[in-house]
Amino acid sequence: xxxxxxxxxxxxxxxxxxxxxxxxxxxxxxxxxxxxxxxxxxxxxxxxxxxxxxxxxxxxxxxxxxxxxxxxxxxxxxxxxxxxxxxxxxxxxxxxxxxxxxxxxxxxxxxxxxxxxxxxxxxxxxxxxxxxxxxxxxxxxxxxxxxxxxxxxxxxxxxxxxxxxxxxxxxxxxxxxxxxxxxxxxxxxxxxxxxxxxxxxxxxxxxxxx
Amino acid sequence: xxxxxxxxxxxxxxxxxxxxxxxxxxxxxxxxxxxxxxxxxxxxxxxxxxxxxxxxxxxxxxxxxxxxxxxxxxxxxxxxxxxxxxxxxxxxxxxxxxxxxxxxxxxxxxxxxxxxxxxxxxxxxxxxxxxxxxxxxxxxxxxxxxxxxxxxxxxxxxxxxxxxxxxxxxxxxxxxxxxxxxxxxxxxxxxxxxxxxxxx
Numbered sequence: 001x002x003x004x005x006x007x008x009x010x011x012x013x014x015x016x017x018x019x020x021x022x023x024x025x026x027x028x029x030x031x032x033x034x035x036x037x038x039x040x041x042x043x044x045x046x047x048x049x050x051x052x053x054x055x056x057x058x059x060x061x062x063x064x065x066x067x068x069x070x071x072x073x074x075x076x077x078x079x080x081x082x083x084x085x086x087x088x089x090x091x092x093x094x095x096x097x098x099x100x101x102x103x104x105x106x107x108x109x110x111x112x113x114x115x116x117x118x119x120x121x122x123x124x125x126x127x128x129x130x131x132x133x134x135x136x137x138x139x140x141x142x143x144x145x146x147x148x149x150x151x152x153x154x155x156x157x158x159x160x161x162x163x164x165x166x167x168x169x170x171x172x173x174x175x176x177x178x179x180x181x182x183x184x185x186x187x188x189x190x191x192x193x194x195x196x197x198x199x200x201x202x203x204x205x206x207x208x209x210x
Numbered sequence: 211x212x213x214x215x216x217x218x219x220x221x222x223x224x225x226x227x228x229x230x231x232x233x234x235x236x237x238x239x240x241x242x243x244x245x246x247x248x249x250x251x252x253x254x255x256x257x258x259x260x261x262x263x264x265x266x267x268x269x270x271x272x273x274x275x276x277x278x279x280x281x282x283x284x285x286x287x288x289x290x291x292x293x294x295x296x297x298x299x300x301x302x303x304x305x306x307x308x309x310x311x312x313x314x315x316x317x318x319x320x321x322x323x324x325x326x327x328x329x330x331x332x333x334x335x336x337x338x339x340x341x342x343x344x345x346x347x348x349x350x351x352x353x354x355x356x357x358x359x360x361x362x363x364x365x366x367x368x369x370x371x372x373x374x375x376x377x378x379x380x381x382x383x384x385x386x387x388x389x390x391x392x393x394x395x396x397x398x399x400x401x402x403x404x405x406x407x408x409x410x
Binding site for chain 2: 045047056068073075
């Protein structure tokens with residue numbers, strides 16, 4: 001940046017902050033348009049800076065602290081068993097647990113079968129060999145409450161504070177579970193893989209014995 | 211963990227405030243997470259003015275600022291486990307405060323309170339005429355700032371009134387330093403235009 005080129009937006013900010021390099025300050029002194037702009041911005045800053053927030057009385061501050069104290073004491077206990085289990089690593093372990101729950105749920109969810117009569121097909125749409133296979137498996141919401149994967153997700157959801165879930169980046173957005181997995185450390189990924197492997201083995205044993 | 215080093219609850223004695231003034235924010239957070247609720251009270255006392263002032267800048271009146279500031283501390287308490295200490299506790303609180311305020315002011319007009327509604331103020335030494343003029347000027351500037359786009363408004367409040375460095379504002383708003391400076395430039399330029407429109 002030469003001293004003859006006009007100031008960029010961020011340089012004007014440096015100018016009003018008083019951090020612009022001397023050579024560039026010299027340009028402001030020499031250049032009418034830059035000087036006019038800088039003066040405008042400085043005037044706006046002076047106008048804004050002249051407005052003080054009224055200082056509340058000491059009585060207000062005492063009452064405020066008491067109000068916050070009472071509100072905080074009335075907050076429900078947020079340290080459920082999942083939190084205790086996941087200590088001390090905090091939110092990273094929350095993310096790990098939530099990711100494990102989401103992935104497990106996706107891998108293991110076998111909704112209970114509910115017989116659904118095939119829907120009548122319009123004659124005009126009937127093409128031999130291309131009939132949709134309408135079976136009980138299409139009813140994914142058939143018996144959700146008895147599903148193990150869903151129960152696991154629900155258990156975690158009951159135990160986690162919404163703010164902590166947000167902070168961990170867990171959401172229902174597509175790809176969010178993958179995002180969490182990508183942010184894990186190697187040891188966390190290994191722990192997650194072990195959890196998944198154990199659960200899949202357990203599921204296979206259950207299926208083999210039944 | 212700090213809570214294991216000293217018991218804050220046991221420290222509630224006549225010299226309690228003096229003791230607490232030497233405990234850093236992070237230790238207080240850890241003590242609170244260890245179940246020492248009194249340590250959160252110290253954090254509130256330490257940061258309440260800064261939080262209230264941010265809220266006041268966004269909403270322009272004492273009652274709403276007071277409610278919002280309380281909401282900020284309750285949210286901070288609920289999310290205390292998510293505070294990782296990568297930034298200062300004050301920066302983390304600013305972030306919560308700005309989010310709470312931006313959510314609140316979305317689509318709402320800032321209501322600047324009338325002068326006679328400001329009974330909560332400490333104005334023992336002020337001349338009445340001076341107060342009226344000051345209030346009028348302040349109301350004009352606040353109305354103009356309230357019309358700025360959200361990020362410009364937040365940047366201006368944190369930079370001018372809280373005198374935070376651009377780096378800290380970037381951390382609070384989740385932006386780059388360059389973006390913060392660009393926002394600040396546009397905020398000043400727009401403020402200038404709005405003040406000219408209002409005859410100042």
